[in-house]
Amino acid sequence: MSDNTAILLQAMRMGDQLPPEIVNYMYENGAFLLFLGFPSASEFGIDYKSWKTGEKFMGLKMIPPGVHFVYCSIKSSPRIGFFHNFKAGEIVVKKWNKQEETFEDEKIDESEIPAKRRQLKSMDNSLAPYPYENYRSWYGLTDFITPETVDRVHPICGRITAQAELVSLETEFMENAEKEQEESSIRSRVDRENPVRTRFVDQHGLPIMKIREGYEIRFQEIPQLTASQSRIGIEYSDRLYRLLRGLGGDYKQLLAEMQIAFVCFLIGQVFEGFEQWKRIIHLLCCCPNSFGSEKQLFMAFVRVLFFQLKECPTDFFVDIVSRDNFLTTTLSMLFANISESAHAGEDLKKKSEQFKQYLSKQFKWDFNCN
Structure with missing residues (x-):
C-alpha cells in the first residue's frame, strides 16, 4: 500500500x-x-x-x-x-x-x-x-491489481469494450495469408473447383466469429469446469498448480485477475469478464488438496469474493448470477470441502463458516440443498 x-x-x-x-x-x-x-x-x-x-x-x-x-x-x-x-x-x-x-x-x-x-x-x-x-x-x-496485472491482461489496442470487434475465422485466415503473400496457395485451396475445402462455419452453416486480434482481454487460460463437474469429490489441484506456475508462482496475480475480470463485467459490462470470473471461482472451489499448501490463497480468495458480493447491486444476482445458480452450487462445494478437509486449518474453516453465514443471511441462499 x-x-x-x-x-x-x-x-x-x-x-x-x-x-x-x-x-x-x-x-x-x-x-x-x-x-x-x-x-x-x-x-x-x-x-x-x-x-x-x-x-x-x-x-x-x-x-x-x-x-x-x-x-x-x-x-x-x-x-x-x-x-x-x-x-x-x-x-x-x-x-x-x-x-x-x-x-x-x-x-x-x-x-x-x-x-x-x-x-x-x-x-x-x-x-x-x-x-x-x-x-x-x-x-x-x-x-490485488498491480500495474503488472494491467500490462499482462489489457487489450493491445488499449481499449476494453462491451461491443467486441469481431472478425470471421475465414476473414482472419485470408488476411493473414495476404500478409504472408500466399494468395496463390489460398486460391488453389478455396476456389469453385474445390467444393470440399475447409470452411470456417459452425454446424448451422454460420460463420465462426472471434474477437479481432489485439482487441481481446488477455485473460489467463483456465480450465473450465462444467456444472456437472462441480460436486464434492472433484479434485483439480494439479491444474491450479500449473496455472500458478504460469503466473510466476504468485497467487496474488490469480486473485488480481479475478478482480480485474469482475470489474470488466460489473463496470465495463463485458460479458467475457463474467465468464473468466466464473472460471476462477469454479477452479478454486475444486482444489481441496491445496488448502494446506495454498492457505494464503484461499484465505484471501474468501475475502476477495466477500467484497465483490458485498458491492454487487441487488439485481445483479437476479438478472445474471442466479440465472444458472452457479454461485450457490460451487460455493456449497467449497464450504463442504473446507469443512471436511484435513488440510484446511482452523482459521480457514472459521473464515469459511463466517462467509457462509453472511451469504445465507444477506441473499437467503441455502447451501445445504446442493
Missing part, C-alpha cells in the same frame, strides 16, 4: 468529505486525466462512479495514484474504457475521435509537461474531482 493510499483511507474513515488539507495534498500529488473533445450529455465514469457530462467537461483531477478504470459511452452505446496505473502528479491526455466514436492517446513530450501543468489552473472549473466517496469501495475491489 502506497503512502498516498494510506493517507486517503485514513481520511475516508473520518467521513465522506475530505479535510481541506487532504484536498490540497491530493491536488498537488494526485493525477490528472484530460479527456478532450468528449460530447456533452454523454456518460463518463471512473471506478465506481459515472456522470452525464456538461459542455465544459474536460476531464478529471485529484486522481489517487494507483490502478483505476476509466470508461465512457455516447448515445446509450456500449461502454468503452481502459485501465491505467496513474502515478503521483501524472497528466494523462486522451482525445475523442468523433468519426470513430472512440478515444485515442495524445502523447506528451517531457518538454511539454510544464506547460500542460500551468494550463491546469485555467482548466480547473472544467475538471471534475475524483469521487472520493467511492474510493474505499474501489480499493476493496481492486487491492
Whole structure:
C-alpha cells in the first residue's frame, strides 16, 4: 500500500468529505486525466462512479495514484474504457475521435509537461474531482491489481469494450495469408473447383466469429469446469498448480485477475469478464488438496469474493448470477470441502463458516440443498 493510499483511507474513515488539507495534498500529488473533445450529455465514469457530462467537461483531477478504470459511452452505446496505473502528479491526455466514436492517446513530450501543468489552473472549473466517496469501495475491489496485472491482461489496442470487434475465422485466415503473400496457395485451396475445402462455419452453416486480434482481454487460460463437474469429490489441484506456475508462482496475480475480470463485467459490462470470473471461482472451489499448501490463497480468495458480493447491486444476482445458480452450487462445494478437509486449518474453516453465514443471511441462499 502506497503512502498516498494510506493517507486517503485514513481520511475516508473520518467521513465522506475530505479535510481541506487532504484536498490540497491530493491536488498537488494526485493525477490528472484530460479527456478532450468528449460530447456533452454523454456518460463518463471512473471506478465506481459515472456522470452525464456538461459542455465544459474536460476531464478529471485529484486522481489517487494507483490502478483505476476509466470508461465512457455516447448515445446509450456500449461502454468503452481502459485501465491505467496513474502515478503521483501524472497528466494523462486522451482525445475523442468523433468519426470513430472512440478515444485515442495524445502523447506528451517531457518538454511539454510544464506547460500542460500551468494550463491546469485555467482548466480547473472544467475538471471534475475524483469521487472520493467511492474510493474505499474501489480499493476493496481492486487491492490485488498491480500495474503488472494491467500490462499482462489489457487489450493491445488499449481499449476494453462491451461491443467486441469481431472478425470471421475465414476473414482472419485470408488476411493473414495476404500478409504472408500466399494468395496463390489460398486460391488453389478455396476456389469453385474445390467444393470440399475447409470452411470456417459452425454446424448451422454460420460463420465462426472471434474477437479481432489485439482487441481481446488477455485473460489467463483456465480450465473450465462444467456444472456437472462441480460436486464434492472433484479434485483439480494439479491444474491450479500449473496455472500458478504460469503466473510466476504468485497467487496474488490469480486473485488480481479475478478482480480485474469482475470489474470488466460489473463496470465495463463485458460479458467475457463474467465468464473468466466464473472460471476462477469454479477452479478454486475444486482444489481441496491445496488448502494446506495454498492457505494464503484461499484465505484471501474468501475475502476477495466477500467484497465483490458485498458491492454487487441487488439485481445483479437476479438478472445474471442466479440465472444458472452457479454461485450457490460451487460455493456449497467449497464450504463442504473446507469443512471436511484435513488440510484446511482452523482459521480457514472459521473464515469459511463466517462467509457462509453472511451469504445465507444477506441473499437467503441455502447451501445445504446442493
